[in-house]
Amino acid sequence: MLWRCCRFFFFLCAGAVLPILVVRPDLRWPAGLAGVLVAGTLWFAVDLWRAALLLKWLRQPGEREPPQVRGIWGEITDRVRRQFRMKDQQLAIVEKRRQDVLAGIQASPNGVVLLDADQRIEWCNQTAAEHLGFDAVNDQAQHLGNLVREPAFARYVAMGDYARPLIITGRSSTATHPVRLSLQLHPYGEGRSLLLSHDVTTLEQAEAMRRDFVANVSHEIRTPLTVLSGFVETMLHVPLEPEDRQRYLGVMLQQSLRMQTLVNDLLTLSRLEGSPPPGAGQWLPVGVLMEQFRAEAEALSATLTPVERPLRVQLAFDDEIAGSETEIHSAFSNLVTNAVRYTPVGQPIEVSWGRLADGRGIFSVKDHGPGIAPEHIPRLTERFYRVDRSRSRETGGTGLGLAIVKHVVQRHGGELRITSRAGQGSVFAVVWPAGRVRTREDI
Numbered sequence: 001m002l003w004r005c006c007r008f009f010f011f012l013c014a015g016a017v018l019p020i021l022v023v024r025p026d027l028r029w030p031a032g033l034a035g036v037l038v039a040g041t042l043w044f045a046v047d048l049w050r051a052a053l054l055l056k057w058l059r060q061p062g063e064r065e066p067p068q069v070r071g072i073w074g075e076i077t078d079r080v081r082r083q084f085r086m087k088d089q090q091l092a093i094v095e096k097r098r099q100d101v102l103a104g105i106q107a108s109p110n111g112v113v114l115l116d117a118d119q120r121i122e123w124c125n126q127t128a129a130e131h132l133g134f135d136a137v138n139d140q141a142q143h144l145g146n147l148v149r150e151p152a153f154a155r156y157v158a159m160g161d162y163a164r165p166l167i168i169t170g171r172s173s174t175a176t177h178p179v180r181l182s183l184q185l186h187p188y189g190e191g192r193s194l195l196l197s198h199d200v201t202t203l204e205q206a207e208a209m210r211r212d213f214v215a216n217v218s219h220e221i222r223t224p225l226t227v228l229s230g231f232v233e234t235m236l237h238v239p240l241e242p243e244d245r246q247r248y249l250g251v252m253l254q255q256s257l258r259m260q261t262l263v264n265d266l267l268t269l270s271r272l273e274g275s276p277p278p279g280a281g282q283w284l285p286v287g288v289l290m291e292q293f294r295a296e297a298e299a300l301s302a303t304l305t306p307v308e309r310p311l312r313v314q315l316a317f318d319d320e321i322a323g324s325e326t327e328i329h330s331a332f333s334n335l336v337t338n339a340v341r342y343t344p345v346g347q348p349i350e351v352s353w354g355r356l357a358d359g360r361g362i363f364s365v366k367d368h369g370p371g372i373a374p375e376h377i378p379r380l381t382e383r384f385y386r387v388d389r390s391r392s393r394e395t396g397g398t399g400l401g402l403a404i405v406k407h408v409v410q411r412h413g414g415e416l417r418i419t420s421r422a423g424q425g426s427v428f429a430v431v432w433p434a435g436r437v438r439t440r441e442d443i
Ligand code: ADP
Pocket: 338, 339, 342, 367, 369, 370, 371, 372, 380, 385, 386, 387, 388, 389, 392, 393, 396, 397, 398, 399, 400, 401, 402, 403, 426
């Protein structure tokens, strides 16, 4: 600054001295004064011009290059330009962080809508747009009430109590694909709020399944328990003939065995769900398994009715299969015993083992029983789903057999195929993965 004052002073002096040197001695004072005035005006004009250039640039700094001015204005321009650059860098960092945060929210499986104090949409992620049927770009600044027209939601917003979420049916919900959404408002800042949406369809379905399961188990246990307690009460209070007593005890044993089978099946299912998939370390000869199934089927057939159901066993390949012995035995024999239980007396049952073209093994059980109507087939592996309730109970069924088969097969990487027609018998087949099958010659 001092240097600039000195330069200004020298400039004024130069303005005074120059005319003094060239005019007559009597005109020196007025000429010197005029020279000072001209120099001062010139200095001021140049300063003004530089300031004007700087001001012009400051009015639209981003659009043009800063002016190339010298002196104090040059330094000011330089400092301003540096400030601008720092601000731009800070803005870029803030913008980058903002974009990162938004990208994070975009990736969220939950819907997020930012609302201003008037409940207008400031921003929403794609999940929220899909949940609520918004257009993430075009619906910005739209009032939320105009887009979510569910009356329950309008009431929820009006009540102002957002401690619990509101569950509504999603826009894309159909009878075959129900969609249930949980919506919750979280107020923040000055009157703003955050609307979170969450797809709770699977959660609700799981909850419904759990409720059904508990109801089914209770129902299954209640019936034999009622029978048991009835007989115990009778035996306690009524004097019985020895053969009646014997008959009652027989029924009581049958009912307690029924409960035991149910509990065993439930434990098997929970073990299957809670344990890791079995490895391929243990190899079992299919021929040996088939003979065990034949013996079991004949024993069961004899207990059901004295008339036989001929069992034909066909072993196309002398193979071995890998997996958990108990699981494989329980799943395959379940299919064989089902065939026996649902096949009328005298009708044949065919149990076979073969290979598919791609090397996978196929264990199939074909019966000539009542068959199953197509609408029941997709539901057969659900727990406690029965087509013929009374036949299932009469033959000691729990309604869990095929659920166990499905679990075992899936855990081994296989596939359960059911082909059936009402009145024309059924084929229950297990396709076993090629990696878990080997011929006995390969051993
Ligand atoms: P359950 O113990 O009742 O037999 P499952 O899970 O083994 O239970 O089978 C479910 C239902 O599938 C049975 O109740 C029955 O209605 C039907 N089902 C199973 N196997 C056969 C079959 N071979 N023929 C006809 N219906 C069958």
